[in-house]
Amino acid sequence: MTVMNSSCMLCVWDCGIKATVEDGKLVKTEGLAEHPITEGYICPRGENLPAYVYSDSRLLYPYRRKNNSLERITWDQALDTCAENLIKVKEKYGSKSLAIFCGSVGVENIEVAAFAQRFKSAYNTPNLLSVENICYRLRILARQMTFGRYPGEDYRKAECIVLWAHNPDGSKGMLAKTIREKLTAEKMELIVIDPKKTAMAELGLHLQIRPGTDAALALAMLHVIINEDRCDNEFVENYTKGFPELKEHVRQYTPEWAADVTGVPATDIKIAARIFAQSNASCIMQGINTLDQHQNGFQNSRLLSLLQIVTGNIDKPGTWVTIPYIRMADLRLPMEEKPIGADEFPIFHSVWGRVSPYGIATLFPKAVLEGKPYPIKAGIVTAANPLVTYPDSGLYKKAFEALDFRVSIDPFINETAELADILLPACTFLEKGSLGYVYGVVLCEPYAMLRKKVIEPLGESRPDWWIWTELAKRMGLGEYFSWKSEEEIFDYLLEPSGFRDELKNQLGVFFADKGYYQYKTAGFPTPSKKIEIYSDTMKEYGYDPLPGYVEPAQSPVSTPELFKEYPIILISGARRQEYAHSQQRNIPVLRGLNPEPLAEMHPATAQRFGLIDGEKVNIKTQKGSLKMRLKTNEAMMTGVVSVPHGWGSANVNQITTIESREPVTGYPDFKAILVRVESAYGF
Numbered sequence: 001m002t003v004m005n006s007s008c009m010l011c012v013w014d015c016g017i018k019a020t021v022e023d024g025k026l027v028k029t030e031g032l033a034e035h036p037i038t039e040g041y042i043c044p045r046g047e048n049l050p051a052y053v054y055s056d057s058r059l060l061y062p063y064r065r066k067n068n069s070l071e072r073i074t075w076d077q078a079l080d081t082c083a084e085n086l087i088k089v090k091e092k093y094g095s096k097s098l099a100i101f102c103g104s105v106g107v108e109n110i111e112v113a114a115f116a117q118r119f120k121s122a123y124n125t126p127n128l129l130s131v132e133n134i135c136y137r138l139r140i141l142a143r144q145m146t147f148g149r150y151p152g153e154d155y156r157k158a159e160c161i162v163l164w165a166h167n168p169d170g171s172k173g174m175l176a177k178t179i180r181e182k183l184t185a186e187k188m189e190l191i192v193i194d195p196k197k198t199a200m201a202e203l204g205l206h207l208q209i210r211p212g213t214d215a216a217l218a219l220a221m222l223h224v225i226i227n228e229d230r231c232d233n234e235f236v237e238n239y240t241k242g243f244p245e246l247k248e249h250v251r252q253y254t255p256e257w258a259a260d261v262t263g264v265p266a267t268d269i270k271i272a273a274r275i276f277a278q279s280n281a282s283c284i285m286q287g288i289n290t291l292d293q294h295q296n297g298f299q300n301s302r303l304l305s306l307l308q309i310v311t312g313n314i315d316k317p318g319t320w321v322t323i324p325y326i327r328m329a330d331l332r333l334p335m336e337e338k339p340i341g342a343d344e345f346p347i348f349h350s351v352w353g354r355v356s357p358y359g360i361a362t363l364f365p366k367a368v369l370e371g372k373p374y375p376i377k378a379g380i381v382t383a384a385n386p387l388v389t390y391p392d393s394g395l396y397k398k399a400f401e402a403l404d405f406r407v408s409i410d411p412f413i414n415e416t417a418e419l420a421d422i423l424l425p426a427c428t429f430l431e432k433g434s435l436g437y438v439y440g441v442v443l444c445e446p447y448a449m450l451r452k453k454v455i456e457p458l459g460e461s462r463p464d465w466w467i468w469t470e471l472a473k474r475m476g477l478g479e480y481f482s483w484k485s486e487e488e489i490f491d492y493l494l495e496p497s498g499f500r501d502e503l504k505n506q507l508g509v510f511f512a513d514k515g516y517y518q519y520k521t522a523g524f525p526t527p528s529k530k531i532e533i534y535s536d537t538m539k540e541y542g543y544d545p546l547p548g549y550v551e552p553a554q555s556p557v558s559t560p561e562l563f564k565e566y567p568i569i570l571i572s573g574a575r576r577q578e579y580a581h582s583q584q585r586n587i588p589v590l591r592g593l594n595p596e597p598l599a600e601m602h603p604a605t606a607q608r609f610g611l612i613d614g615e616k617v618n619i620k621t622q623k624g625s626l627k628m629r630l631k632t633n634e635a636m637m638t639g640v641v642s643v644p645h646g647w648g649s650a651n652v653n654q655i656t657t658i659e660s661r662e663p664v665t666g667y668p669d670f671k672a673i674l675v676r677v678e679s680a681y682g683f
């Protein structure tokens with residue numbers, strides 16, 4: 001029996017784990033108390049890693065689809081078929097007709113994303129359609145355009161935490177644990193902005209907001225702070241550009257106006273603004289995707305930045321601070337061609353000469369089905385399940401069906417893989433080594449560890465890097481994939497970091513200090529060298545240089561006629577600890593903890609529409625209908641229904657839409673759409 005230190009990569013938090021292995025078999029996983037960031041925390045998924053890795057649903061051999069059933073084939077057959085078809089598509093339609101989808105697991109497993117990037121550039125297609133085009137990158141871009149670099153949230157030292165569209169009990173367990181500990185041990189203010197009175201909201205000041213109206217609340221908070229002269233004037237004067245314009249701009253956004261728009265009482269808006277401005281170290285913990293997937297997405301992120309800026313909560317302990325990055329080798333190769341959507345969403349494609357490697361994923365169906373701006377004919381999907389996780393699943397299904405050739409690289413057969421011509425069995429993270437490195441960006445801790453391989457790959461499953469390498473070799477692209485082992489890959493990737501050897505010998509490495517007060521010597525790397533409250537770049541591209549308020553694309557105010565027919569606001573995708581997105585429904589122990597999807601609604605709303613707790617309902621939009629059990633919950637805002645995402649059997653994205661996109665980045669509008677909810681029994 002051996003006990004190994006490693007980390008969990010079932011999601012981005014990368015919690016330290018202690019893995020017990022008996023006769024080569026993983027028998028137990030526990031939290032790793034010695035891990036300096038996660039300190040022994042793991043969630044139910046982390047506790048049940050043996051059930052995950054040995055699941056009966058694992059894909060352990062390569063398969064091909066033949067006459068609508070799966071036929072087991074050898075790796076040679078599988079890779080040769082992929083190479084042959086991908087070469088054929090390239091010869092017939094050009095290299096950009098291949099799209100590669102990479103999901104959130106790809107972001108978390110560095111080599112999955114890095115090898116997808118490498119392959120994409122070696123094949124010479126610009127069309128990497130990553131989850132970065134539906135999640136998180138938007139806020140990175142918005143903050144970069146404001147500060148010149150991305151500041152992260154130094155929440156452990158904060159004296160006031162604002163959970164803005166964020167429920168860490170479901171999505172980020174360690175943060176929830178830290179907040180509870182801080183509330184008991186020290187004087188700390190907590191403000192929660194959410195249409196649902198979550199368990200966290202019970203612990204602080206709760207602003208129950210109409211979905212999609214967060215920008216109005218932020219503008220009114222800025223109004224109060226500026227009007228009541230609660231700004232950090234010294235900071236604002238010395239380090240920002242455009243404050244006088246902001247002062248003028250927010251004059252119109254009174255708390256009374258915002259109360260009408262958001263449903264939050266004006267007095268609560270004032271109190272929240274005062275608490276936030278008065279505290280010595282205020283830190284907004286912005287929902288990880290929730291505020292992005294809105295009409296106001298980019299401007300929401302800009303507005304939260306402005307709240308931090310005018311109160312001087314930048315680069316000091318407990319606020320938004322500059323995060324050091326690991327210097328790593330870049331596996332990308334230079335690329336001339338632009339991906340789909342680069343012209344429509346120029347800021348997402350490139351700002352100040354920094355070019356993004358991603359296309360606009362919500363334009364994929366148009367490229368496939370209408371050939372615009374050019375046809376996409378083949379797809380490789382790795383570490384993603386777009387048929388469940390992207391908006392308007394019906395349309396994505398049509399698009400995938402229309403492709404000439406489809407490949408899935410995944411440890412399981414997900415809904416997207418069910419359409420694949422070739423299924424390649426990737427092993428799970430437990431069967432390969434990797435680098436745990438995301439703490440810097442998402443947890444604001446400059447810490448990295450080498451995550452050790454815990455067991456050998458099951459069946460004929462293989463690590464992602466091996467799969468891409470072997471595929472590339474068969475396509476005559478072997479020269480770009482010369483690494484022969486995991487060790488060689490990480491030696492190469494980490495060479496510039498300066499701490500490669502330390503990593504091998506220690507649990508992990510704090511590789512830098514946090515960048516407190518860096519601006520005092522280095523300024524901000526924007527064109528003006530100051531924080532850009534007023535953004536000339538936004539203006540140049542035709543967007544508002546100062547963020548304003550736009551109603552959701554569908555709402556009682558923007559589409560009153562539609563509201564008559566669809567009188568409830570749907571929010572989707574609130575997280576629960578048992579599952580990551582569309583994964584783990586096939587793990588019985590986790591399914592037992594969260595057996596079926598539930599649509600949550602306030603009892604008064606249910607009563608208004610003649611619905612009863614526990615009954616099956618149809619949730620309808622113009623796109624279609626979704627059947628789910630109703631759970632009444634007094635914590636919900638009235639007039640709102642909250643539906644989880646990721647259930648293949650009751651997929652909320654069958655009724656979401658692709659037609660309204662966030663205007664700067666093309667992100668889908670997953671939150672705040674109008675629905676009708678009816679008894680499924682027709683009563």
Ligand SMILES: Nc1nc2c(c(=O)[nH]1)N[C@H]1C(S)=C(S)[C@@H](COP(=O)(O)OP(=O)(O)OC[C@H]3O[C@@H](n4cnc5c(=O)[nH]c(N)nc54)[C@H](O)[C@@H]3O)O[C@H]1N2
Pocket residue numbers: 102103104105109112131134135289382383384385386388389390409410411412414426427428429464572573574580581582583645646652653656670
């Ligand atoms: N309506 C609605 N839809 C949403 C959201 C929402 O809030 N509401 N949230 C969106 C957000 S924020 C995100 S990030 C996306 C996530 O969307 P996706 O990333 O598409 O979602 P997952 O279901 O996590 O798919 C991950 C796949 O990777 C596979 N996998 C696991 N480990 C490995 C590995 O090591 N290698 C390979 N090759 N594959 C692996 C899993 O088996 C699984 O099939 O969903 C989005 N969809």
Ligand SMILES: Nc1nc2c(c(=O)[nH]1)N[C@H]1C(S)=C(S)[C@@H](COP(=O)(O)OP(=O)(O)OC[C@H]3O[C@@H](n4cnc5c(=O)[nH]c(N)nc54)[C@H](O)[C@@H]3O)O[C@H]1N2
Pocket residue numbers: 011104135164165166167168170171172193194195196198209210211212213214286287288289290291571572573574575576577578579580581642671672
């Ligand atoms: N267990 C688990 N954890 C995960 C994931 C997972 O799938 N499972 N996915 C990971 C990923 S990729 C992501 S992006 C994050 C997502 O993380 P977040 O985006 O932070 O999502 P949640 O923490 O679930 O919190 C969303 C909250 O926002 C509220 N809300 C919905 N609409 C609005 C709105 O318009 N305004 C406001 N103010 N609030 C609103 C909901 O009621 C809910 O309580 O979670 C990550 N962590």
Ligand code: SF4
Pocket residue numbers: 008009010011012013014015041042043044045046047173
């Ligand atoms: S939160 Fe859970 S799934 Fe995510 S890394 Fe930690 S233990 Fe794994």
Ligand SMILES: [Mo]
Pocket residue numbers: 104135136288289
């Ligand atoms: Mo996400």
